[in-house]
Amino acid sequence: MADDQLSKPFEKSAMTEAEKRDMKKDIKKQMVVFVLLLFLTVLAFAAVASDAVPNNFAVPFILILAVVQLFLQLLFFMHMKDKDHAWATVFMITGVFVTVPTIVALMLLIGVVKY
Template identity: 80%
Template sequence: MADEHLSTPFEKSAMTAAEKRAMKKEIKHQMIMFVLMLFLTVLAFAAVAADVVPHSFAVPFILILAFVQLLLQLLFFMHMKDKDHTWATVFMVTGIFVTVPTIASLMLLIGTVKY
């Protein structure tokens, strides 16, 4: 039968030994970052739920943790730390420069912020 070769293990890989080591290292980094993201999320919930953080600093504390998570996700899960991501970076920065003034102007129009 033609399907017999599907049950036999594939001995050779197209990856070199160095590429396999790099892949294992990348997977290890991603797992560490995933656990760190979970820790930061639990830290934000626990700090507010247990009233560890003063009420006046609760929102800035959560925003700081969210910003750290955003940077880590961009660098590790979206691979922005790797080379050849120039266009992705350009589009993200352009999006930020369009989004921030839009949100600020809408907040002023709606009356959320009164200046």
């Protein structure tokens, strides 16, 4: 008898109309950001493959595109723009402040950057 109830669709959604509108807006935003991320990826590949970007600016150009993609992914797909993500934000910022000096120090020790 209980199995018969499981096969029937819900008659009414538990979401309010405002929640449905908000969800549709969020889905549209995520689709736009996804297309933008794809465009930035194609732009990076095309810029390097076609030699449109000078050789001495290729690496900074790709790194700039990567940072833009990182922030878009954090804000929209990791939901860092939403409320109640303070601890996740603190841990990510702490990770950046630990990682960047570590990479710089290792590059200086190995001799990749000679200053």
